[in-house]
Amino acid sequence: MNIVIAGINSKYVHSLLSPWCLKAGVESFCELKHNITIIETTINSSITEFSDEISKLSPDILAIPCYIWNINFVIELSELIKKRIVTKIVLGGPEVAYRSESVLKDYSCIDFVLSGEGEWTFSSLIDVLSLSRSPSEAEGLTYRYNEIIIKTSVKIHKDTPPSPYCEKYFNSLNNRIAYIESSRGCPYKCSYCLSGRLEKMRCFDAESVCENIIKLSNSGAVTIKFIDRTFNANEDHCYSILDFILSEIGSRIPENICFHFEISADILTNKIIELFQKFPKGSCQLEIGIQSYNTDTLNAINRHCNFEKLESNIAQLTENGNIHIHTDLIAGLPYETLESFISSFNRAFRLKTHMLQIGFLKLLSGAAINENINEFTYTFNDTPPYEIVSNKFLSNDELKIIRHCEKSLDKLYNSGRFMLTIDFLLKNTAFSPFELFRFFSDNFETDMISLKELTQNLYICFSPFCNAERLREVILCDLASIDANITIPEILKTYDKEYKRINKFYTEKYQTNVKTVICRTINKVYVVNCDSQKDLRKRKQGKYFDL
Known part of the structure; x- marks a missing residue:
């Protein structure tokens, strides 16, 4: 039989193992040899184009592992495939295994649903179909017979499944x-x-x-x-x-x-x-x-x-x-x-x-x-x-509070961008961790904003509750750890008496018109941003060091 197994990933960087497990099961347990092709895509790809790719292969059997993040893609794909070619569509995986009867009832495009361990159940089904046996002989199979939905028992296996790696x-x-x-x-x-x-x-x-x-x-x-x-x-x-x-x-x-x-x-x-x-x-x-x-x-x-x-x-x-x-x-x-x-x-x-x-x-x-x-x-x-x-x-409103907190948590902490700042705020304000993230989400948007805007909002939000100058310094330390060339929000920039002297030093040393020199104080360390990366220097205790 000509078998196609479709792996539908959430992102390209992921690589579902389940299609390869099914392939290994067929190759290890089936009585006959079969031609097996595995093709992959993501849930963000074109369903039409993927169905074209499958149709060109003319599979006798199309098998698709199903999960909560790809099931919508799977159903739409299955409906389209059935309109284009004659094939049997088999679904398996955690999203359908425990509701196999309702899947067959709701979607006429699906022929079989598997429950249990796929290496054994899928190979069992392939044997049934290729050797013209009754589907009742297959394990963990839900199928239709004279408009009646029938489900066979799932077996518990103690053996090690065949290796999916090839x-x-x-x-x-x-x-x-x-x-x-x-x-x-x-x-x-x-x-x-x-x-x-x-x-x-x-x-x-x-x-x-x-x-x-x-x-x-x-x-x-x-x-x-x-x-x-x-x-x-x-x-x-x-x-x-x-x-x-x-x-x-x-x-x-x-x-x-x-x-x-x-x-x-x-x-x-x-x-x-x-x-x-x-x-x-x-x-x-x-x-x-x-x-x-x-x-x-x-x-x-x-x-x-x-x-x-x-x-x-x-x-x-x-x-x-x-x-x-x-x-x-x-x-x-x-x-x-x-x-x-x-x-x-x-x-x-x-x-x-x-x-x-x-x-x-x-x-x-x-x-x-x-x-x-x-x-x-x-x-x-x-x-x-x-x-x-x-x-x-x-309540739903209380869950929304948690969701809002989660957004700030991801942007400010889980991103790893503001670890020093969060630690500083928790030590120098009355906010608990949850209150801190909730307060930020309640006052500022977290979706679809630049790092520069996020940084500015962080300072505006919490500067009234602590030493604003120290907060500025800590935020700048976090920014410097991300990227020395990052654009600093105007609200965080300061120009002090060192500015003119440092500007003069760079102009004379490099004989160039330094258009942009920003001197900011971070724990008595002056970080100078110049036009070129090679001109970046750190001044501490009257001495200059290459970064």
């Missing part, structure tokens, strides 16, 4: 993010998540994982992201992989590769922390889900956390400054009021990780929290990504 995949990774899976499933059962819904966590052979790490590291990828839901859930497995990576960095693993892991911080052991502390700066990113500090909330979503251990471990991870760390909170969880969310935010912010990300609860098909919709009076958007509108604990 030469074509490696060749597609130049300057993109590569994905790798060292375990599947999750030991936890958080009610808003799908990862621990059915399957128990199982770890793949560490030696095989390490071999794939070497291949990915030399494929042209810039980041290798582990998609394990909790990478450190199995300590021995985690240790063996981290230890291997550390032993190979600078040897078989290029030094410019960055590894990304999602971990649970409160279960970290000292020996795992010590390994993370050994990573060269820039080679490791950690994503740590806190979600909430409200114990009632955590109990309601079947999640547990030792906060003291979490904070102690994060402090150890940040002390060396070698690891880039993101922490996450979720707004809209049960029993999380605006007041308790603000408390969680302030406590999480004071951990001083590189980024604090606010997510908004999404109603994922198949997630256990669906069972609590009526109990907690949840309303969600009907379209992807199905974000919360309100519940009995948070």
Whole structure:
């Protein structure tokens, strides 16, 4: 059979692994050999042009992995394909697996929906179709028979799936993010998540994982992201992989590769922390889900956390400054009021990780929290990504407050541009972290503005609440750390008695008409911007030094 698998990414830099997993499953498990083509695009590309590309391949089967961020593209594409060519369209993935019957009911263009692990379910379907067997023999399949929708059972697999990696995949990774899976499933059962819904966590052979790490590291990828839901859930497995990576960095693993892991911080052991502390700066990113500090909330979503251990471990991870760390909170969880969310935010912010990300609860098909919709009076958007509108604990207006705070948080803190300024304001004003970002969003627009305008607004917003001159100096320090040639807002410029003397010095030294010389004071350091980069000098204590 002629099979086309379409990978529809959110951005070009991402490279879905799932199409290659399906291909590996067919090649490993099917009784017959088949011609398999993988084509990729992004959700921002032309659906018409992508459908043209697919149509030219004349597939017998078109398979598309589905997620909340590409499902609209998938449905529109499927409808267009059905009008152009005769083919069977198969959908799978978390966005359709748990609502397979409604997908077939709502969209006549879809022929089959798969649930379960794709390597096995897709190959099972291909065997059924290529050998003219009954669809009832396929596993994890939802299909139509005489206008009746039928669903077969999903099997739980304990084996390691076949490797998705091949030469074509490696060749597609130049300057993109590569994905790798060292375990599947999750030991936890958080009610808003799908990862621990059915399957128990199982770890793949560490030696095989390490071999794939070497291949990915030399494929042209810039980041290798582990998609394990909790990478450190199995300590021995985690240790063996981290230890291997550390032993190979600078040897078989290029030094410019960055590894990304999602971990649970409160279960970290000292020996795992010590390994993370050994990573060269820039080679490791950690994503740590806190979600909430409200114990009632955590109990309601079947999640547990030792906060003291979490904070102690994060402090150890940040002390060396070698690891880039993101922490996450979720707004809209049960029993999380605006007041308790603000408390969680302030406590999480004071951990001083590189980024604090606010997510908004999404109603994922198949997630256990669906069972609590009526109990907690949840309303969600009907379209992807199905974000919360309100519940009995948070009104829509209160969620808007959190969203406004998030915008300022991203612009001022998560961007990394104003770290010194934010730290200064929290130490020298009465604002709590949440109040600080909320106050800025309440008074100034954060969307679609230049860095110059953002900087000016930051000074105008907070100068009445602290020593304005010190605030100016700190903002300028942040700006200088971004780009020495950045355009300074007029409100932050000062001209002092040193100006004329420095201007005269440069004019005489370089025998040029210096049109623009701006002297600004930053902690008794004079930074001079001249017409050319080579003329930039730093003056301190009466001496000039090349920067």
